[in-house]
Amino acid sequence: MAARVTQVDREAVRRSTGALGVAATLRGLRVTSRHFIRNLWGWMVGKPQVRTVMVPEEEDPKPAAFRGMPVLVALDSGKERCVACGLCEWACPVDCIHIEPGETVDEVERYPRVFDIDMGRCMYCGLCEEACPEEAIVMSARVDISAFSRAGLLWHKDQLLTPASQLARRLAYIREDYGRR
């Protein structure tokens, strides 16, 4: 797509805003009101002119390439696929992942005893997903991160575990995307 470049005459803008920017404010209100009334009318007559998603009741569909909160893939057994190798912890540029490895009697002897992600710090870069050798941590479509305290933004393993079936689209996407390189 060719970039569209608009030349802005800064002097003209400054002149047109006038005293206290009253004119500019009114101009802004006109644009907002126009959209509001048009949308309201469209909604009332049942012919909406813009796509409206009623979040949070309705879910906003995201493309597979969308990077939301990183989550852990849960196997059918409910256990994590993660083996606590620590590569995501190492790859994370903001240091928001904390893993404490442990030993199990399962065939794969290593598992994360503790797996915490500080969602308040996460910047959704997806490097953890790319570093993971086990397809165990993926970027979900979830963005509903909110909490009443900072501690609430620290997500623990049980909160992060998400059934693989819910992540199938993303898993297929990263397999194709990273496999290509």
Added chain:
Amino acid sequence: MTEAGGPDEKPATVRVVIDGREIEAEPGAPLLQVALDHGIQIPHYCYHPKLSIDGSCRMCQVQIQGQKKLAIACNTPCTEGLVVDTRGDEVADARRGVMELLLVNHPLDCPICDQAGECHLQDYSFAHGSHHARTESPRRKGLKRHPIGPRVVFDQERCILCRRCVRFTQEITQTDELRVFGIGDTSHIGTLESRPLDNPYSVNVADICPVGALLSADFHHKRRVWFLDTTASVCAGCANGCNIEIGTWRNEIQRLTPRRNDAVNDTWMCDAGRLGYGFVGAADRIRAARVRIDGEQREVSLQNALDAAAEALRQVRATHGAGAIAIVGSAHLTNEECFRLAAVARDEVQTPHLDLAVPLGTSDAFLVKAEKAANARGARDMGLVPGEGGHDLAGIAAAVEAGEIRALWVVGSRDLEEVIGGERAAKVAAALEVLVVQDVQPSYLTAAATIVLPGATWAEKSGTFTNHAGRVQRIGGAVTPPEGVVVDGELFARLASALAGGAVAAFEPAQVFDQIAAGVATYAGLSHLVLGAGGRNAGAAANGEA
């Protein structure tokens, strides 16, 4: 890594050419070692500088001019005029072939393998491997996480049969627990059923294992190695002073590993020393100062405790004279701290009753020494010995029981209890008016003390230790002490100013060591800078020895 010999013992050298570089080498020295010493990296698994040459891995093959076949560099002695190529296509081909064969049965365990990050197989696979597997048959199955000994975990699938561990138990410990069983494709490392790998040096096999087949049980699944910060230090377990690296993660010790020093421990250390770091972060560690008020110990600020200690000592000195005060030092203190403590005893407390409590234990002919503290020799060098007319440890205990000594200041109470016995220690504590205990762990004496001062461990200090043979070696602070705790040398400095008044002179180990070099004859000419990473023998500077 090689030690420079004296000028008279230097043998005639031969000239070898490696990759076009002319190098002077000792005749007969392994070509591989000579190349490594000159920064030419030749990949290898089975070769270890402190073990015999095995030649089993075939990874170090190089092209030698005039020879039809490639030769292994580890078993090629340096001779005059040897011309070697380590980078040719034929060599690269051979390495790729060796890597492919080693990886035929190697599991893709890297994400769960503790060795990942410091694994030779991993590194060489990236550098010299082909990145593809051509085999279709499944990989051979073997024992996983098998406790081959109480402190070592064995993963048979990962083993590449370099036999370093076998040679270690044959040549270094001479306990011979590990063998290669089976032949050909069924060869595997194992122990005889009745003889697990249980010698005092067993965890060294985890260090020398080039892959993740033998692992330290203590470090198993503990922390990825790439998260560790390492600090060069010296083991505090006994008087041998093995050079170590302290691996830490977020201010917690994760493991101790030996650091090569051919004058002290080669590349080894004992299991007791390696695993004896738990007290540093122990839950029952003394983290706050306590003062006995109305018969009960209460937590107070460090400065209040120091003021109370100074006041108590002053009172005893005023009523009974300075001779009624005794000080028992610790062989766990650094030279710098011992020097400071000796100065406090001499100048501020003014008592001749000064001695050390050095716990004794088992020893062997290899590394383990009987004195179970790192710096007994250094402490004595620094003057932690009875002054003129002063009592030694036994004398101090007797004098306390006779009522001549009324105040005792103990650094390291567990050592004292061990040396004089718990019963005697209880009697001593009961007979005292003032008992000041400076320690890191609780003991009978800390519970009985009038004043408890929190000490710091060796991992939290920088300074020097002098080992049993008089080698002065630096230790480095790997972790910071718990909040509110300062190193013991700082405590001595603050107590000195609380006793004598005046400003506190900050405790700077490097500066104190310069005072030691000026004040103690055998340490003349030494400084932290001169000691470097490997240490120097006390008295050596004066004699001009290395």
